[in-house]
Amino acid sequence: MTKFALGQLGDIEIKQLKIFKAVVDCGGFSAAETELNISRPTISNHIAALESRLDMTLCKRGRAGFSLTEEGAVVYQQTNQLLEQLNQFRNTINNLGSSPAGLLKIALSDTFSTDPRCKVTEIFRQFYQQAPDVELKVEVEHMTVMEKLVLNNEVDIAIIPYHRQFEGLDYIHLFTDVNYIYCGHGHPLFNLPETEITDDIINSSKLVHAGLKPHEEVYHQLAHMNLAASSYHYESRISLLMSGFFISFLPEQVALPYVERGQLKAIATQLKSFRLGVAVISKKSAQPNRARDLFLETIRTIHADAETAPPY
Incomplete structure (x- = not known):
């Protein structure tokens, strides 16, 4: 058997390695199309050329889905290191x-x-x-x-x-955000007077939380609440609030436009709130x-x- 030697890498191989990395990071050829902004056949041609250049199969693709071969996993690991070193070299020279x-x-x-x-x-x-x-x-x-x-x-x-x-x-x-509890226009607490909203009522209401391990001040606020749904992004959290079934903590400034339009309302402001730095x-x-x-x-x-x- 003839022993294969890689030899020198050039710009073409670096480009192919970047495409290979994107395919792996995206989990397949189809998903990489958007990331790379090139067509799937073009991606496939680049990977095939890289496999030919390296004289090894890097990945399996077909009805069973996308997966790396053992050699492909090693090449992926080394590609990450190589591209990071190239980036560090470029930054050092630019400095x-x-x-x-x-x-x-x-x-x-x-x-x-x-x-x-x-x-x-x-x-x-x-x-x-x-x-x-x-x-x-x-x-x-x-x-x-x-x-x-x-x-x-x-x-x-x-x-x-x-x-x-x-x-x-x-x-x-x-800066620092003050976070209050909000509910949507259709929620039972929206029109309830503040004087009638108690800790028990708040704690029994379905709460959308961020899905993160909170810092101590936030943890104490959430400890006895009904964590019924999770959503990290504010936009999706607000959509859940406006369904009328949930309450959630939101930064005052994020909620303000919806409050001004009458879609959201801050409730129990004297009972529960916390400050969150940015x-x-x-x-x-x-x-x-x-x-x-x-x-x-x-x-x-x-x-x-x-x-x-x-x-x-």
């Missing part, structure tokens, strides 16, 4: 230039991209005035994964509702990155008037 360049990855939680209190538009504007060559990749992510993404260097900066503190992360406090997180021990440091400094400058005592 040697006269102005920041390279890729900066940012994650936002739920409604923060359009929340005026985050001042995201102002941050982007001021940052780009100083670093026009930086490529920004901005995504909305689930809060439960954003801390891990930052710690694993998959995201440089994230803006999240604060709910716990990690030793390996730095925090910049932006923070920017970044990794303490991350590799030097001028773009990331400038973005963080821009945030500090624009939010210089943020309260100095966050509720953490």
